[in-house]
Amino acid sequence: MTATDPSKVENxxxxxxxxxxxxxAQELVDKNILKDPKVAPAIQQQRDELSKARxxxxxxxxxxxxxxxEELVEHHxxxxxxxxxxxxxxxxxxxxITERPDRETLVQQGILADKE
Incomplete structure (x- = not known):
């Protein structure tokens, strides 16, 4: 490969x-992607925690x-x-559920394996 490789030039x-x-950077700060470098990190963290708590x-x-x-039914x-x-x-x-057979019955019917 040479220094003028087409893929390197394209890249x-x-x-x-x-x-x-x-x-x-200011655009990224405005979009909340970066934190404002003018504000101390401790203050930013506290502000974020307060926002989350709110x-x-x-x-x-x-x-x-x-x-x-009942209220939802009244309001249609x-x-x-x-x-x-x-x-x-x-x-x-x-x-x-109340009519469900017990474990012993299921073992006798071959539905469950006996693990004793």
Missing amino acids: SQRLDNFLTQRPD IQDTLRHKIDHRPTR ILEPSMGEDFQKMQDSLKGK
Whole structure:
């Protein structure tokens, strides 16, 4: 391979193109990609922690004060029949679980292997 290898020239041109189109540092700070070099790192960290805590508090408040199912039905967000279908399915599953055979029966029927 020579110094004028076409792939090296293309790579060099591509790199030059990327570098000329590269955003400046202030643009990256504005987009929150880089941290502002004018502000001390400890202050930036504290600001980030406060922001995170504020978001957590807001989410916790929204979750604690979310509307009940009945309120959602009253506001026509949920259909009342959805609860009935869910209740039927839940009752059906509870019935199947209570009627489930025990381990010994399953071993006798050859469904489970006896590990004793």
